[in-house]
Amino acid sequence: MGVRRRAGGFVLLVNPILCDGFGHCAELAPDLVHVDEWGYPVIVTEPVPLANLAALESARYAVRGCPRQALRIERVSDAH
Amino acid sequence: MIALTSPYLWYTTRATGLVTLALFALVVSLGTLVANRAGGTAVGRFELNELHRTIAAVAIAFLAIHIVTTVMDSFVSTGPLAAVVPFISSYKRLPVALGTIALDLMVAVWISSLLKARIANRSWRFIHWFSWLAYAIALVHALMTGTDARHGVGLAIVIACLAVVAGAGAWRVLARPTRAAGRTALSPLGAEPDARRAERATDPTPVAPSSRETPSRENAPSGPGPDDAPFPRRRQPPRRR
Numbered sequence: 001m002g003v004r005r006r007a008g009g010f011v012l013l014v015n016p017i018l019c020d021g022f023g024h025c026a027e028l029a030p031d032l033v034h035v036d037e038w039g040y041p042v043i044v045t046e047p048v049p050l051a052n053l054a055a056l057e058s059a060r061y062a063v064r065g066c067p068r069q070a071l072r073i074e075r076v077s078d079a080h
Numbered sequence: 081m082i083a084l085t086s087p088y089l090w091y092t093t094r095a096t097g098l099v100t101l102a103l104f105a106l107v108v109s110l111g112t113l114v115a116n117r118a119g120g121t122a123v124g125r126f127e128l129n130e131l132h133r134t135i136a137a138v139a140i141a142f143l144a145i146h147i148v149t150t151v152m153d154s155f156v157s158t159g160p161l162a163a164v165v166p167f168i169s170s171y172k173r174l175p176v177a178l179g180t181i182a183l184d185l186m187v188a189v190w191i192s193s194l195l196k197a198r199i200a201n202r203s204w205r206f207i208h209w210f211s212w213l214a215y216a217i218a219l220v221h222a223l224m225t226g227t228d229a230r231h232g233v234g235l236a237i238v239i240a241c242l243a244v245v246a247g248a249g250a251w252r253v254l255a256r257p258t259r260a261a262g263r264t265a266l267s268p269l270g271a272e273p274d275a276r277r278a279e280r281a282t283d284p285t286p287v288a289p290s291s292r293e294t295p296s297r298e299n300a301p302s303g304p305g306p307d308d309a310p311f312p313r314r315r316q317p318p319r320r321r
Binding site for chain 2: 067
């Protein structure tokens with residue numbers, strides 16, 4: 001596995017074409033995802049630091065739990 | 081080699097067959113709950129999904145035991161190839177072939193789910209529909225092959241499985257949501273936290289009372305939505321007709 005890199009951040013991205021609004025992501029990653037009036041996710045857009053392991057883990061659960069495989073985690077170099 | 085001639089493998093085959101049938105009934109029902117957007121209040125939708133996946137893994141393990149013990153057992157002469165290729169078993173050709181077909185379909189569903197991230201979602205859904213067919217064939221297989229399923233507890237299990245899966249199928253067809261069913265109560269918006277409510281209260285955008293009405297499940301994607309969403313909207317609703 002090597003060294004876990006703590007620098008940088010990540011964003012959780014949704015593919016709105018695949019998404020069918022199951023709402024699992026909002027339950028699995030409530031800090032990152034809200035659902036709108038129609039049940040579709042609205043995701044925090046600013047990068048979350050990778051050092052925030054709880055958020056990263058919840059994001060991974062959301063990616064894994066999505067029934068439509070519509071979520072992915074993208075790493076970004078700078079985290080604010 | 082004593083075990084191969086003893087009746088225990090045969091007993092294991094019969095027992096795991098019934099257990100597999102019951103477990104897959106549970107898996108199909110949970111899958112229906114997930115697909116119909118059940119849960120979200122008392123039990124999370126993601127929990128139903130996790131149960132669907134993990135119980136499916138357990139059921140596949142029992143199915144593997146069922147098949148391996150059938151092949152190993154010397155009481156009936158089903159060769160190893162008859163476990164995957166239908167209509168070549170010398171013992172009860174048609175009933176065993178039905179089980180084989182159900183197994184092949186379930187393996188297809190399983191593999192497509194393992195490859196879910198790599199294949200198109202439409203392909204996965206198309207293959208996943210075959211789990212209903214696989215379950216129906218497995219029920220016929222249980223009734224035709226097993227002498228256990230004709231009376232007593234075995235018959236009760238088969239009838240219960242049939243009732244559960246038929247009910248799930250009817251619900252899937254009748255109450256099939258094609259689009260979102262709205263927020264779940266477990267999600268933060270369902271609870272409507274105070275900060276968000278305050279933010280909405282200070283929102284200067286005037287809102288017409290008519291656009292406040294909550295959209296029902298049928299017209300949720302096309303219905304008029306409130307204009308005071310406190311967060312940037314990702315998905316533009318369709319224009320009003």
